[in-house]
Amino acid sequence: xxxxxxxxxxxxxxxxxxxxxxxxxxxxxxxxxxxxxxxxxxxxxxxxxxxxxxxxxxxxxxxxxxxxxxxxxxxxxxxxxxxxxxxxxxxxxxxxxxxxxxxxxxxxxxxxxxxxxxxxxxxxxxxxxxxxxxxxxxxxxxxxxxxxxxxxxxxxxxxxxxxxxxxxxxxxxxxxxxxxxxxxxxxxxxxxxxxxxxxxxxxxxxxxxxxxxxxxxxxxxxxxxxxxxxxxxxxxxxxxxxxxxxxxxxxxxxxxxxxxxxxxxxxxxxxxxxxxxxxxxxxxxxxxxxxxxxxxxxxxxxxxxxxxxxxxxxxxxxxxxxxxxxxxxxxxxxxxxxxxxxxxxxxxxxxxxxxxxxxxxxxxxxxxxxxxxxxxxxxxxxxxxxxxxxxxxxxxxxxxxxxxxxxxxxxxxxxxxxxxxxxxxxxxxxxxxxxxxxxxxxxxxxxxxxxxxxxxxxxxxxxxxxxxxxxxxxxxxxxxxxxxxxxxxxxxxxxxxxxxxxxxxxxxxxxxxxxxxx
RNA sequence: GCGGUUGUAGCUCAGUUGGUUAGAGCGCAGGAUUGUGGAUCCUGAGGUCGGUGGUUCGAGACCACCCAACCGUACCA
Numbered sequence: 163x164x165x166x167x168x169x170x171x172x173x174x175x176x177x178x179x180x181x182x183x184x185x186x187x188x189x190x191x192x193x194x195x196x197x198x199x200x201x202x203x204x205x206x207x208x209x210x211x212x213x214x215x216x217x218x219x220x221x222x223x224x225x226x227x228x229x230x231x232x233x234x235x236x237x238x239x240x241x242x243x244x245x246x247x248x249x250x251x252x253x254x255x256x257x258x259x260x261x262x263x264x265x266x267x268x269x270x271x272x273x274x275x276x277x278x279x280x281x282x283x284x285x286x287x288x289x290x291x292x293x294x295x296x297x298x299x300x301x302x303x304x305x306x307x308x309x310x311x312x313x314x315x316x317x318x319x320x321x322x323x324x325x326x327x328x329x330x331x332x333x334x335x336x337x338x339x340x341x342x343x344x345x346x347x348x349x350x351x352x353x354x355x356x357x358x359x360x361x362x363x364x365x366x367x368x369x370x371x372x373x374x375x376x377x378x379x380x381x382x383x384x385x386x387x388x389x390x391x392x393x394x395x396x397x398x399x400x401x402x403x404x405x406x407x408x409x410x411x412x413x414x415x416x417x418x419x420x421x422x423x424x425x426x427x428x429x430x431x432x433x434x435x436x437x438x439x440x441x442x443x444x445x446x447x448x449x450x451x452x453x454x455x456x457x458x459x460x461x462x463x464x465x466x467x468x469x470x471x472x473x474x475x476x477x478x479x480x481x482x483x484x485x486x487x488x489x490x491x492x493x494x495x496x497x498x499x500x501x502x503x504x505x506x507x508x509x510x511x512x513x514x515x516x517x518x519x520x521x522x523x524x525x526x527x528x529x530x531x532x533x534x535x536x537x538x539x540x541x542x543x544x545x546x547x548x549x550x551x552x553x554x555x556x557x558x559x560x561x562x563x564x565x566x567x568x569x570x571x572x573x574x575x576x577x578x579x580x581x582x583x584x585x586x587x588x589x590x591x592x593x594x595x596x597x598x599x600x601x602x603x604x605x606x607x608x609x610x611x612x613x614x615x616x617x618x619x620x621x622x623x624x625x626x627x628x629x630x631x632x633x634x635x636x637x638x639x640x641x642x643x644x645x646x647x648x649x650x651x652x653x654x655x656x657x658x659x660x661x662x663x664x665x666x667x668x669x670x671x672x673x674x675x676x677x678x679x680x
Numbered sequence: 681g682c683g684g685u686u687g688u689a690g691c692u693c694a695g696u697u698g699g700u701u702a703g704a705g706c707g708c709a710g711g712a713u714u715g716u717g718g719a720u721c722c723u724g725a726g727g728u729c730g731g732u733g734g735u736u737c738g739a740g741a742c743c744a745c746c747c748a749a750c751c752g753u754a755c756c757a
Contacts, residue, residue, distance in 0.1 A: 179749080223757055235757075251757070284756060285681095364755095391683050391753050479757055561715070595715050603717045614715060628717070635718040645716055 180285075180292030191538055191547045195324060196277050196297060199532065202320045203275040203299050206312070211274045213256040215281075219246035221259045221520075223480075237283050249281035253298040253531060254516065261302050261527075262520030270303030270525075277534065289539060298510075300529025302517060307450045310484040310512055310528045311457040317488050317508065317530060318467045324537070325546040326490070329466055331507075335486045336474035337451050338511070340434065343444025344409055348402045361396035362406065367475040369411060370505055377411065378403055409437070410472050425465040427455045430472065450484060476509055485511035486530065490540055504540050508532035555584035556663060557602040559595060561614040574611055574623065574659065581660045583667070602628060608670055609663055613656075623659050626651045627666050629673075 177183065184192075200210075219238055237249040250256050253276055261268060277297040286292055299316065301309045314333050321331040345351065345359050365380035372385070379385040381403045384395035398406070414433050417426040431452055438445040451470050458468045476485035487509030510530025517525035541547045558575045560568065571587050578585035588598045595612075602610045612624035630650035638644045654662045 235755085255757080282756070285754095288751090290756090385753095387683085387753050393754065477757075559715095593714065596713070596717070599717045601717090610717090612715080616715090624716095626716080631717070639719060641713085641719070644718070645713080648716065651716080 178292075180290075182291060182293075186552075188538075190552060191542070192295065192534060194547065195534060195538060195541070198323045199277075199297050199320055199534075200275070202316060202323045206273075206299075206316050206319075208273045208275040208299050211257070211260065211276050212278070213250075213253075213260050213276070215249055215279070216247045217250055217256055217259060219248040222248055222251065222255045235283055237281050250278075251282050252280050253278060253296050254300070254513065254529065257298070257300055257302070257529075258513075258516040258527070259520065261517050261525065265521065268302075271309070272302040273300075274302070275299040289536060291535065294536070295534040296531045297534050298529060298531045300527060302527040302529075303525060304528065305514075305526040307453050307484060308457060310450075310486070311454045313510065313528055313530050314454070314458070314468050314486050315461060315463055317486065317532075318463060320532065321488060324541065326541075326544070330492045330544075331488060331490050332466070333468040333486055333488050334471040334474045335451070335454060335468060335484060336470070336472050336476070337447035337484050338481050339443045339447030339483060340451065340472055341410075341447075341475070343441050343447055344406070346443060347440045348398075348405055358396060362398070363475050365396055366406075366410060366473065369473060374407070374411060378407060381406060413472055415469075415471070425469055427458070427465055427468075427470045430470045431455060434472070447483075454484065476511055480513045480516055481511040482514045483512035484528070485509070488530075488532070492544070504536075506533075507537045507540060553584065553608055553667070554606040555586045556609045556611060557598070557605065557607045558585060558587045558611040559598045559602075559613075560588045561595060561612070563593075567618075570613070570618070574613070574656075577660060578611075578663065581664070583660070583663060599626075599628075603632070609666055611659065611663075612651075617653070621656050622653050623656055624651055624653055625659065625662050625666065627670075629670050 219236070222236065236251050238246055239248075241247050257274070257276070261272060275298060277295065279293050279295050281293050283292060299313070301313070314335055318331075318333050321333075322328065341363065342351075342359075345355075345362060349355075350358050350362065362381060365377050368380060369377050372380070376385055380393065380395045381398050382395050382400065383397070385393045387393065413430065415425060415430045416423045417429045418424075419426070431448070434448045434451070438448045455470055458464075474485060474487060476487055487506045489506050490504040492504075508531055510528070512526070512528040514524065514526045517527055538547065556578055558571050558578075560571055562568075575585045575587045588601065590598070590601060592598060592601070599610060608627075608629055610626040610628055612626060613622070617623055626648075627650040634647075634649040635644065638647065638649075652662060
């Protein structure tokens with residue numbers, strides 16, 4: 163008993179929660195996606211910029227670490243000079259800092275994009291991590307809503323470039339001034355009601371999750387969830403709850419076209435117009451939405467792509483004007499076979515106050531962010547990723563280990579590589595030839611190259627089609643027969659090796675294409 | 681943060697009212713087979729039973745506290 167305890171304790175291999183390792187397939191999928199997104203942004207005339215993972219904490223915004231909980235929300239640490247630094251939690255705040263710091267060298271309007279990991283120190287959940295990738299585009303120094311309209315159209319184009327069919331996504335657009343105006347109208351204007359406004363916006367944001375009844379409860383007295391936990395509501399009177407719900411969630415948004423009820427931006431806008439004399443905020447928000455809608459329709463972006471939708475809330479603090487988000491509209495089945503509504507995969511809006519925090523002058527800006535990691539999960543389930551999987555390398559087996567032979571195997575490998583074929587010489591410790599084939603098999607290698615003494619004497623190589631061989635193995639149960647059959651194996655002259663390998667790879671590719679269609 | 685559920689081998693899980701040396705399947709390693717992957721057979725390695733303390737002659741099991749994971753909820757700039 164005591165002897166056991168004296169064993170050295172093994173270090174437990176573990177990852178901090180909320181973080182994940184990414185395998186080859188994930189990385190290739192991300193690369194594929196970011197390449198497609200980048201292409202769209204470039205075409206719109208945006209240029210890349212990169213900022214570091216760390217910023218001084220005060221540059222990031224409201225989360226100044228206090229002595230008690232320095233890492234609330236963000237990961238923070240103190241530099242040698244005791245200044246607080248934090249890992250960035252989005253790509254917008256660092257951009258604002260970058261623009262302010264380089265204001266004299268930057269030509270406004272500054273149209274820029276960047277991709278990168280961001281970090282949030284909060285509880286992870288399914289599909290939510292503490293490190294994830296965003297891909298942003300922003301226009302800094304453009305005050306007009308045409309800049310916002312362009313962002314919406316670029317988001318739509320990006321969705322389609324990623325292979326999401328029209329109708330499987332929608333860009334929804336609202337304006338914070340409309341929301342603020344309405345809240346002002348029910349007596350929630352002014353600084354003293356900031357907390358109440360926040361509670362209302364949060365409640366509205368839960369529409370997707372809890373439906374209309376849940377939102378009503380959250381606007382009013384509060385809501386009890388299935389675990390018995392109680393969430394305090396915004397405490398609005400029934401009448402005010404009705405006003406909010408009717409104007410934002412139940413406002414008319416459909417009209418008849420060719421005998422069918424379809425979503426209509428005009429219908430939304432004309433309803434808003436009836437209230438547009440509510441207050442200055444509201445009517446300005448209405449005007450901006452109207453202008454944007456004109457641009458969408460002028461450019462041919464109809465309601466199947468971009469919708470004016472006053473139920474969009476989006477972000478809670480720094481947005482000042484138009485807000486927009488990209489939403490997937492199809493059902494996704496997750497690994498557990500459950501249907502999941504994916505919802506928002508990206509969004510943004512106008513943040514006129516963010517850069518000017520650093521400056522003595524106003525600097526308007528608008529931009530959006532795509533949640534790459536999240537979108538990748540959805541695209542995987544949609545079968546839009548990993549279609550053309552990378553083929554594993556051809557494995558050149560090592561039969562003899564003398565220096566001269568090793569040189570020959572390496573040369574065969576180089577010949578394949580020089581012809582553009584992925585190839586590797588077996589580098590493992592196993593001396594058994596069988597183990598080398600086992601390695602190639604598990605590596606999903608398509609072909610093994612074999613040259614022992616006999617082949618070398620004849621200037622030949624054996625080329626084994628591992629895919630075909632695997633298929634044939636199903637028909638053989640006797641091991642001796644299986645070994646002697648040397649199935650799917652061809653002896654060719656060394657000089658013809660590359661050509662024969664190409665031929666087999668092409669045949670395998672044809673096979674995959676055929677099976678893929680079934 | 682709040683509420684619930686669960687912690688036994690790399691993975692999935694058994695383990696009786698508290699009773700001897702904690703098991704199985706899969707996976708992994710070696711061998712049958714040092715020139716042929718699969719199948720089959722043989723052998724083996726691998727455990728702080730989440731942690732600490734307690735009750736008991738005796739705890740994987742019972743009690744207390746702690747930790748972690750999962751689900752819901754809150755927060756999410």
